[in-house]
Amino acid sequence: MTDSAPFPRFPASALPDPEPGAESxxxxxxxxxxxxxxxxxxxREAVETVEGPLLVLAGAGxxxxxxxxxxxAYLLVVGKARPxxxxxxxxxxxxxREMRExxxxxxxxxxxxxxxxxxxxxxxxxxxxxxxxxxxxxxxxILDEDDQIRLLKQLIEARRLDEKRWPARAxxxxxxxxxxxxxxxxxxxxxxxxGAADGRALDLYADYQERLKALNAADFGDLLLHxxxxxxxxxxxxxxxxxxxxxxxxxEYQDSNVSQYLWLRLLAQEHxxxxxxxxxxxxxxxxxxxxxxxxxxxxxxxxxxxxxRLERNYRSTPHILAAASGLIAHNRGRLGKTLWTESDxxxxxxxITGVWDGEAEARTVCDRIExxxxxxxxxxxxxxxxRASFQTREFEERLVSLAIPYRVVGGVRFYERAEIRDAMAxxxxxxxxxxxxxxxxxxxxxxxxxxxxxxxxxHVLARAEGAPLLAAARRLVETDELKPKARGALAGFxxxxxxxxxxxxxxxxxxxxxxxxxxxxxxxMLRADRSPDAPGRLDNLKELVAAMEEFGSLGGFLEHVALVxxxxxxxxxxxxxxxxxxxxxxxxxxxxxxxxWEEGIFPHQRALDxxxxxxxxxxRRLAYVGLTRAKERAFVSYAANRRVYNQWxxxxxxxxxxELPEANVEHSAETGLYGRYGERDRGSRYRSGLSDxxxxxxxxxxxxxxxxxxxxxxxxxxxxxxxxxxxxxxVFHQKFGYGRVVSADGDRLxxxxxxxxxxxxxxxxxxxx
DNA sequence: CTCGGCAGAATTTTT
DNA sequence: TTCTGCCGAG
Numbered sequence: 001m002t003d004s005a006p007f008p009r010f011p012a013s014a015l016p017d018p019e020p021g022a023e024s025x026x027x028x029x030x031x032x033x034x035x036x037x038x039x040x041x042x043x044r045e046a047v048e049t050v051e052g053p054l055l056v057l058a059g060a061g062x063x064x065x066x067x068x069x070x071x072x073a074y075l076l077v078v079g080k081a082r083p084x085x086x087x088x089x090x091x092x093x094x095x096x097r098e099m100r101e102x103x104x105x106x107x108x109x110x111x112x113x114x115x116x117x118x119x120x121x122x123x124x125x126x127x128x129x130x131x132x133x134x135x136x137x138x139x140x141x142i143l144d145e146d147d148q149i150r151l152l153k154q155l156i157e158a159r160r161l162d163e164k165r166w167p168a169r170a171x172x173x174x175x176x177x178x179x180x181x182x183x184x185x186x187x188x189x190x191x192x193x194x195g196a197a198d199g200r201a202l203d204l205y206a207d208y209q210e211r212l213k214a215l216n217a218a219d220f221g222d223l224l225l226h227x228x229x230x231x232x233x234x235x236x237x238x239x240x241x242x243x244x245x246x247x248x249x250x251x252e253y254q255d256s257n258v259s260q261y262l263w264l265r266l267l268a269q270e271h272x273x274x275x276x277x278x279x280x281x282x283x284x285x286x287x288x289x290x291x292x293x294x295x296x297x298x299x300x301x302x303x304x305x306x307x308x309r310l311e312r313n314y315r316s317t318p319h320i321l322a323a324a325s326g327l328i329a330h331n332r333g334r335l336g337k338t339l340w341t342e343s344d345x346x347x348x349x350x351x352i353t354g355v356w357d358g359e360a361e362a363r364t365v366c367d368r369i370e371x372x373x374x375x376x377x378x379x380x381x382x383x384x385x386x387r388a389s390f391q392t393r394e395f396e397e398r399l400v401s402l403a404i405p406y407r408v409v410g411g412v413r414f415y416e417r418a419e420i421r422d423a424m425a426x427x428x429x430x431x432x433x434x435x436x437x438x439x440x441x442x443x444x445x446x447x448x449x450x451x452x453x454x455x456x457x458x459h460v461l462a463r464a465e466g467a468p469l470l471a472a473a474r475r476l477v478e479t480d481e482l483k484p485k486a487r488g489a490l491a492g493f494x495x496x497x498x499x500x501x502x503x504x505x506x507x508x509x510x511x512x513x514x515x516x517x518x519x520x521x522x523x524x525m526l527r528a529d530r531s532p533d534a535p536g537r538l539d540n541l542k543e544l545v546a547a548m549e550e551f552g553s554l555g556g557f558l559e560h561v562a563l564v565x566x567x568x569x570x571x572x573x574x575x576x577x578x579x580x581x582x583x584x585x586x587x588x589x590x591x592x593x594x595x596x597w598e599e600g601i602f603p604h605q606r607a608l609d610x611x612x613x614x615x616x617x618x619x620r621r622l623a624y625v626g627l628t629r630a631k632e633r634a635f636v637s638y639a640a641n642r643r644v645y646n647q648w649x650x651x652x653x654x655x656x657x658x659e660l661p662e663a664n665v666e667h668s669a670e671t672g673l674y675g676r677y678g679e680r681d682r683g684s685r686y687r688s689g690l691s692d693x694x695x696x697x698x699x700x701x702x703x704x705x706x707x708x709x710x711x712x713x714x715x716x717x718x719x720x721x722x723x724x725x726x727x728x729x730x731v732f733h734q735k736f737g738y739g740r741v742v743s744a745d746g747d748r749l750x751x752x753x754x755x756x757x758x759x760x761x762x763x764x765x766x767x768x769x
Numbered sequence: 770c771t772c773g774g775c776a777g778a779a780t781t782t783t784t
Numbered sequence: 785t786t787c788t789g790c791c792g793a794g
Contacts, residue, residue, distance in 0.1 A: 090783085091784075093783085094783085220784050284781080288782065410783095449770065453770080486770090563784070564784085582780095586783095618781095644785095645778090
């Protein structure tokens with residue numbers, strides 16, 4: 001450690017530098033590498049290829065998590081790195097937690113001091129250590145969405161714009177997309193700046209960033225953005241992290257956005273041991289700034305990169321896998337994978353049901369659940385996956401009336417509840433008196449008679465003095481600006497906050513929180529509330545206080561809630577899961593119900609109206625994700641009529657229904673409303689369905705004929721066409737090896753491969769030899 | 770200042 | 785249907 005940058009947050013254990021290969025703790029012969037023995041060849045390759053950039057294309061159900069965790073364990077066991085030298089990045093807290101647990105289990109002991117977490121949590125940690133470089137203090141606040149909207153509304157108003165025409169929510173979306181792409185206000189191109197809200201969005205973005213700095217606050221996008229700025233402004237700091245992180249692992253790489261990509265690229269520069277795992281076919285978050293291009297471009301971005309494909313599926317039956325693959329083959333611009341599974345039994349076909357209306361659909365689905373349950377299938381093994389959260393309601397009603405236990409996964413999250421946010425605002429204000437957003441949120445909750453007028457007065461004074469609202473309020477109560485009633489109320493509020501503030505550190509903060517909620521009247525307000533959910537709110541507050549006790553400091557707790565608070569709700573109970581398709585990514589169930597496959601719902605109308613082909617493909621990927629959640633059976637359904645916002649609408653079955661290969665589906669035409677599906681547009685050339693003739697017994701191959709694998713990612717120079725090849729010509733294919741052309745059709749070739757047998761491939765993928 | 774009534778809008782949401 | 789925001793009455 002020769003350079004001198006301050007590095008306050010690092011435990012010493014994170015810093016040392018053992019030479020790679022200089023085994024520390026484990027004698028070579030006794031290396032506990034048993035977990036490698038249970039892996040297939042490509043999985044093992046993905047684990048053992050530790051030097052240099054590596055892209056692992058992991059299809060659905062191919063053992064991705066296992067590879068990730070084994071790879072981490074492997075790095076530690078063979079002494080390639082100490083825990084502190086490994087950076088493992090995920091998108092969700094759940095994934096991070098799982099990774100920790102599973103690696104510890106593989107190693108038989110807990111791992112201390114390694115950097116495993118979400119992009120945001122890791123970036124927050126780095127930002128905390130170097131906040132001053134970007135003009136923040138280390139105790140900066142992380143804003144939630146409520147705060148952001150409130151702030152933007154103020155800024156819109158300050159510029160005398162009509163909030164109706166430029167809704168804060170839409171503006172926030174624009175700003176976030178910029179942040180996702182690593183663009184600070186000064187980096188947004190003039191053309192683009194002018195394009196968004198008549199150029200006002202860019203001004204407001206600048207206003208917004210300025211306000212955040214003044215508030216000593218950062219939003220989620222800023223965490224990454226500030227990291228990039230730190231790395232730019234302080235090369236020595238960057239160099240230190242670059243040296244530290246010998247091995248970097250990234251999960252769900254297809255969901256990374258540009259700023260995350262830039263962040264990774266910088267950190268990986270020194271050792272170049274960057275391993276990204278992902279599946280372009282499961283990229284479903286582009287609307288949130290995820291950039292599929294990251295994964296498509298990987299080999300270009302990291303020259304010398306190796307690509308390992310995990311294509312053996314261990315999850316789904318052949319029918320399910322074939323149906324899903326046939327569907328996704330309708331997308332262009334894929335990296336392309338050939339998923340296969342080994343099984344003696346093709347399993348059940350996808351069950352497709354057309355019904356009269358949404359109610360009938362709920363009835364059908366829930367009856368099936370009941371019947372499966374009666375035959376010994378656990379409710380835990382079943383899930384209903386919907387496109388949009390409002391669709392859960394009909395199912396909930398039906399499940400309730402049948403007394404089938406269920407859980408809605410990913411509804412309103414714990415820390416998004418109003419009472420939790422209010423409590424948090426109290427704590428934030430006590431922790432950081434300059435937190436104006438917190439002040440505004442709770443100054444009149446519970447009602448203290450301090451309405452818009454009083455707040456306005458406080459604002460004016462605060463602006464004039466350049467002081468935080470709380471400080472302005474303190475001065476204001478010494479004057480006669482306010483009416484006596486408001487003045488008294490405000491004085492009381494300020495006094496309370498200061499008293500609580502004096503108790504920080506003196507009283508355990510769990511206790512302090514309880515005291516604040518009591519003395520502020522918040523608890524009393526809820527007790528007096530006769531509405532049915534008031535008791536639940538009180539329980540939530542109790543839970544919040546209990547959760548606090550585990551934390552060393554109030555500040556640490558606040559960061560935890562902002563970044564990682566998610567509540568695992570009794571996953572052990574036997575209940576049917578009800579969730580959106582987005583929420584289902586990464587999960588699996590024996591039985592999956594996929595209702596609402598109707599044009600306008602799925603694919604969603606917005607995708608059809610606005611997003612063009614790309615949006616439609618993302619919807620299709622979503623359908624693919626849904627299908628591939630199923631291990632044993634999948635039920636797709638669509639309704640002819642649906643009540644949307646209390647209005648009846650008729651609907652057509654989703655085009656995705658027709659895109660499922662006929663060989664893998666089974667229609668139970670319950671009402672005879674529709675003809676058979678799939679007559680249209682079911683080009684057999686798009687799929688080869690189940691089993692490759694008789695050549696591969698008990699084996700289901702699914703080809704993605706359309707996949708534009710390298711063709712797309714290379715953005716190819718040459719548009720090879722089948723005309724370039726003559727029958728009998730010898731060719732080489734990246735995946736299938738050497739073979740001889742049998743026939744040509746358009747841009748497709750039938751080739752007899754020496755190893756892989758007869759395949760139909762795109763001409764662009766083969767070269768003459 | 771607060772509350773009730775009414776109009777208008779309504780994806781997906783890892784952090 | 786359900787949530788939000790706005791306006792006028794008390």
